Amino acid sequence: MFEILNSYLFQHKSISIPGLGTIVMERVPANTDIGNKNFLPPLYHFRFDKYFDAPDKDFFSYLATEKNIPDYEAIKWYNEFSLELRNKIKLEEKVKWDDVGVLKKDYAGNIVFESVPGKFPFMEPVEAATVIRKDAQHLLRVGDSERTSGEMNEWLHPAEEVVKKQTWWIYAIALAAAAIIILLFHFSSKPMSPSSFGNQQQLETTR
Numbered sequence: 001m002f003e004i005l006n007s008y009l010f011q012h013k014s015i016s017i018p019g020l021g022t023i024v025m026e027r028v029p030a031n032t033d034i035g036n037k038n039f040l041p042p043l044y045h046f047r048f049d050k051y052f053d054a055p056d057k058d059f060f061s062y063l064a065t066e067k068n069i070p071d072y073e074a075i076k077w078y079n080e081f082s083l084e085l086r087n088k089i090k091l092e093e094k095v096k097w098d099d100v101g102v103l104k105k106d107y108a109g110n111i112v113f114e115s116v117p118g119k120f121p122f123m124e125p126v127e128a129a130t131v132i133r134k135d136a137q138h139l140l141r142v143g144d145s146e147r148t149s150g151e152m153n154e155w156l157h158p159a160e161e162v163v164k165k166q167t168w169w170i171y172a173i174a175l176a177a178a179a180i181i182i183l184l185f186h187f188s189s190k191p192m193s194p195s196s197f198g199n200q201q202q203l204e205t206t207r
Contacts, residue, residue, distance in 0.1 A: 001081065002098045004066050008059060009100070015059070018082040020111060021050035023100060046101050048113030086111075 009015045009025055016022040028043040055078065064074035085103070088095050089111055094104030101115040 002100075004063070006099055007066075008062055012059075016053050016055040017085065018053050018055065018079055019086050020053055020082065020103070021048055021113075022052045023048055023097075023113065043117065045117060046113070046115040048101075048103075048115075050111070 005015055009023065013025045014022055024047045025044055026047055028045065060071055060074045060078070063078060064071045067074060067077070069077070085095060089103055089105060094102050096102050099116070101113055103111060103113055106112050
């Protein structure tokens with residue numbers, strides 16, 4: 001019996017029980033589990049409204065179709081089911097509604113409802129992995145104009161090649177200055193003469 005009632009409840013999001021109240025299905029949106037790096041699927045839970053207990057006509061038509069009986073017999077059958085459910089709660093103090101919750105008496109004798117946590121069986125948590133695309137481009141608003149992220153990156157952080165082209169002459173000047181210092185030291189340690197330039201080693205020839 002509960003399978004038929006649950007099918008209606010999941011389709012129409014509520015079901016009324018004469019003399020007891022209405023069970024309302026509420027959806028909990030998808031959420032993130034930061035600790036486990038997961039996206040959690042939507043969940044559902046059930047709320048009990050004891051102030052409304054009158055099923056609508058569509059429910060009895062649905063019940064008559066599912067049980068293959070006339071509408072008036074469906075109304076009679078469901079009212080008897082509801083009476084039996086109320087009596088069972090009074091005697092046993094609680095009744096489990098499969099996949100929905102528990103109807104029971106509280107300390108004052110009132111009928112209350114406890115929902116069981118549920119999830120859609122076809123939805124599972126999804127891993128939330130961060131994907132970094134090095135060359136991905138997206139538009140950025142800069143004042144009244146739009147620029148790509150690549151253009152802004154080049155503007156804020158000039159490429160190393162550009163920096164090297166702009167500073168190569170500094171290294172050239174440093175090398176030239178070092179060479180001049182070496183030459184000056186060489187000539188300052190020896191008297192200046194024509195022999196200071198070139199190789200003065202004598203070679204002997206044989207006749």
